[in-house]
Amino acid sequence: MKKLMILIVSALIALMPLFNINFNNVYAEENEPSWTYITDQISDAHKTATVAILKAYLGARNFTMFYTYPVEKAIVSWNYAKWNEIAKLAGLSGLDDFNNRIAYAYDNNQKLKFYLDATGVSMANTLYQAILEYYGIQANQNKTVYSGKWFSDDDDNGCYVFIASQSFNENNLATYNQYVSATGTYYRFNYSECEAIYNSLSNNSYNEYNITVNNQLLKTWYLYKFTESNDYTGLILNTTENKTETSRTKAIKWNYVSPNNKLFSTINGFPCIIQSNNNLYIGNYRSVYFDQNDTRYTLNFSNNSKLNTNSAVNAAISAAQGGMNAGIVAQGKAAAISTGKEGLDAIKDYLEDNDATDDDNVTPVDDPVQPPPINPPVPSIPVGIVNNMPINIQLPDLNDLIPDPIQQIPQGFTIPGLRYKFPFCIPFDMIVIYEFLDQTPQAPYFETEINFASFNYDLIIDLEDYNPYMVHIRNYFLILYIFGLLFITPKLLKA
Amino acid sequence: MIEGVGKIVLTLAIAIALIALLPSSPIQSMISEIGEIEFLQEINWLIPIHKIYAITLIWLTCIGAYYLVSWLLRQLGIVD
Numbered sequence: 001m002k003k004l005m006i007l008i009v010s011a012l013i014a015l016m017p018l019f020n021i022n023f024n025n026v027y028a029e030e031n032e033p034s035w036t037y038i039t040d041q042i043s044d045a046h047k048t049a050t051v052a053i054l055k056a057y058l059g060a061r062n063f064t065m066f067y068t069y070p071v072e073k074a075i076v077s078w079n080y081a082k083w084n085e086i087a088k089l090a091g092l093s094g095l096d097d098f099n100n101r102i103a104y105a106y107d108n109n110q111k112l113k114f115y116l117d118a119t120g121v122s123m124a125n126t127l128y129q130a131i132l133e134y135y136g137i138q139a140n141q142n143k144t145v146y147s148g149k150w151f152s153d154d155d156d157n158g159c160y161v162f163i164a165s166q167s168f169n170e171n172n173l174a175t176y177n178q179y180v181s182a183t184g185t186y187y188r189f190n191y192s193e194c195e196a197i198y199n200s201l202s203n204n205s206y207n208e209y210n211i212t213v214n215n216q217l218l219k220t221w222y223l224y225k226f227t228e229s230n231d232y233t234g235l236i237l238n239t240t241e242n243k244t245e246t247s248r249t250k251a252i253k254w255n256y257v258s259p260n261n262k263l264f265s266t267i268n269g270f271p272c273i274i275q276s277n278n279n280l281y282i283g284n285y286r287s288v289y290f291d292q293n294d295t296r297y298t299l300n301f302s303n304n305s306k307l308n309t310n311s312a313v314n315a316a317i318s319a320a321q322g323g324m325n326a327g328i329v330a331q332g333k334a335a336a337i338s339t340g341k342e343g344l345d346a347i348k349d350y351l352e353d354n355d356a357t358d359d360d361n362v363t364p365v366d367d368p369v370q371p372p373p374i375n376p377p378v379p380s381i382p383v384g385i386v387n388n389m390p391i392n393i394q395l396p397d398l399n400d401l402i403p404d405p406i407q408q409i410p411q412g413f414t415i416p417g418l419r420y421k422f423p424f425c426i427p428f429d430m431i432v433i434y435e436f437l438d439q440t441p442q443a444p445y446f447e448t449e450i451n452f453a454s455f456n457y458d459l460i461i462d463l464e465d466y467n468p469y470m471v472h473i474r475n476y477f478l479i480l481y482i483f484g485l486l487f488i489t490p491k492l493l494k495a
Numbered sequence: 496m497i498e499g500v501g502k503i504v505l506t507l508a509i510a511i512a513l514i515a516l517l518p519s520s521p522i523q524s525m526i527s528e529i530g531e532i533e534f535l536q537e538i539n540w541l542i543p544i545h546k547i548y549a550i551t552l553i554w555l556t557c558i559g560a561y562y563l564v565s566w567l568l569r570q571l572g573i574v575d
Contacts, residue, residue: 432526433526437548441539441540442540444534470541474546477543478550485550485554489554
C-alpha cells in the first residue's frame with residue numbers, strides 16, 4: 001500500500017510540469033479585471049465610448065486582456081468592482097444605477113459582461129464624456145451629462161491644488177493641513193496664486209517643487225507653463241522624468257489657463273504621496289474643474305477611479321527602485337495597486353512593452369479587425385481625434401496576456417486529448433479546479449426589505465467598506481495556514 | 496526493419512486503444528456542470544480559498560518530492 005502511494009505521488013510529481021499554474025496569482029493584485037471584447041460591428045460611437053473607458057483603465061494598468069471579437073454587440077467585461085468604479089466615474093450612484101441603463105450577463109468565467117447596445121447609447125456617451133474629462137480633453141466639458149453630480153469646491157478661495165507629501169482624508173481638510181505641516185512639505189495654490197504663477201513664468205518654463213518627508217527628498221514636481229497656441233496654454237504639473245510634457249492625456253495635469261487668464265479646466269487629481277511603515281504610497285486627490293464662466297466645480301471621483309496615471313505609476317516605480325516598498329493607493333476605500341519592488345518592476349516592464357496611453361502615434365482607421373476568439377492579431381485600435389487630441393490605444397500582445405496554462409505546455413509533451421483521460425487528467429483537473437475557485441473576492445452585499453406593521457425599511461448590508469482591512473485579514477489567514485502546514489509536515493513525514 | 500516498425504505501430508495502436516478505454520475526467524465535466532457557485536466570490540472575500548488551494552498544491556508537491564527522493568535513495572542503498 002505504501003509503495004502504491006509512493007508510486008502515485010511519484011507519478012504526480014512527474015506530471016507536475018503539466019500543472020503550470022500561475023502561482024504568481026497567489027500574490028497577485030486582487031480585484032483584477034477580467035477581459036474585454038469589442039466588436040467591429042457596432043457603431044463608431046459605441047466603439048469609441050468603449051475604448052475610451054478602456055483607455056482610462058489602460059492608464060490604470062488594471063486590465064489583463066483586450067481584444068475584438070466578432071459578436072453582434074459591444075461587450076465589455078470586467079468584474080463587478082471595476083464596473084462599479086466605472087459607473088461612479090460616470091457620475092452614477094453605482095452599479096445598480098448603471099445596470100438600469102445597460103444590459104449585462106455573466107460569461108463562462110462568472111465575470112460580468114456589459115452590453116453597450118442600443119439601450120446603452122446614452123450611457124456609453126456619458127461614460128465617454130466622463131473618461132474624456134478624466135483625461136482632460138477640453139472639447140468634452142459638457143457638464144450636463146453629470147447632472148447633479150458636480151460638487152462645488154469646499155474652499156471658496158478658488159481653485160486649490162496640493163502638491164503634498166501626504167495623502168489625506170478629503171472630509172477633514174483641517175486635519176490634513178495640520179498633519180502635512182507637521183510631517184512634510186506641501187504646496188497649496190488657490191486660484192489667484194495659480195494665476196500669479198502662470199503670469200510669472202515665461203513661456204515654456206517651469207517652477208520646481210521639492211517634496212520632502214522627514215527632511216528626505218521624496219519627489220520633485222514641476223509646474224510647466226506651456227503655450228502651444230492662444231487657445232492652448234496654461235500650467236501643467238509634470239514629474240522629473242518629463243518636465244516639459246504638455247500632453248493632456250499623460251501624467252498629472254493641472255490648471256489650464258484660457259487666453260483671458262481664466263482657469264477653465266483643471267483636470268485630474270492632485271498628486272499625494274504618503275509614507276507609512278516604510279511603504280510609500282502615491283495617489284491623486286480629486287479633480288477640480290472650471291468652466292468658461294469661471295464657475296468652479298469639483299468632480300469628486302469616488303473610490304480609486306481617479307488614480308493610477310502614468311506618472312503615479314512611474315513615481316511608484318521610482319520609489320520602489322529607491323529601495324522602498326511602493327504602491328499606489330486610492331483615496332478612500334479601495335486600493336488600486338499595492339505591491340513591492342518586484343511587482344513594480346513587472347509594472348515597469350509592462351509599461352515599457354505596452355505603452356498603451358502613448359498618444360503620439362495616431363494610427364488611421366483601417367480595415368476592421370476580425371480576429372478569431374483566441375490569439376486575435378490586434379495590435380491597436382484607433383479611436384479617432386477629439387479636438388486635435390489624438391486618442392489611440394496600443395493594444396498589448398495577446399499572446400503575452402492570455403495565460404492559457406494548457407497552451408503553454410511544450411509541444412510534443414503530451415498527447416492531444418490525453419488531458420481529458422483519467423488518470424492523466426489529474427494535473428489538468430487541478431488546474432480546472434484552481435481556475436474555478438479563483439474568483440475575485442467580492443464584499444458581501446445583502447439587501448432586504450423589512451415590513452412590520454406600518455414600518456417599512458430597506459435593510460442593506462454592504463461590507464465593501466471593510467475591503468482594505470479584509471486584504472490584510474486574508475493575508476494573515478494565509479500565513480496562519482502556512483504555519484499550520486509547517487506544523488503538520490514533520491508528523492506526516494515521520495509517518 | 497519492417498518487423499520493428501510493425502511492432503512500434505502495433506504498440507502505439509494498443510496504447511491508443513487502451514487510452515480510449517480510459518474513463519474521461521470526472522472533475523472537468525463536473526465543474527462545467529456546476530457552472531458557478533453562488534457566493535464563491537463572497538467566500539473568497541472572507542477566506543482566500545483559491546490561494547489556500549494553490550498553496551496546498553505546492554505543499555503536496557513538496558511532500559511528494561520528499562517521498563520520491565526518499566524512495567530513490569532507498570532503492571540506491573544510500574539510506575536504509
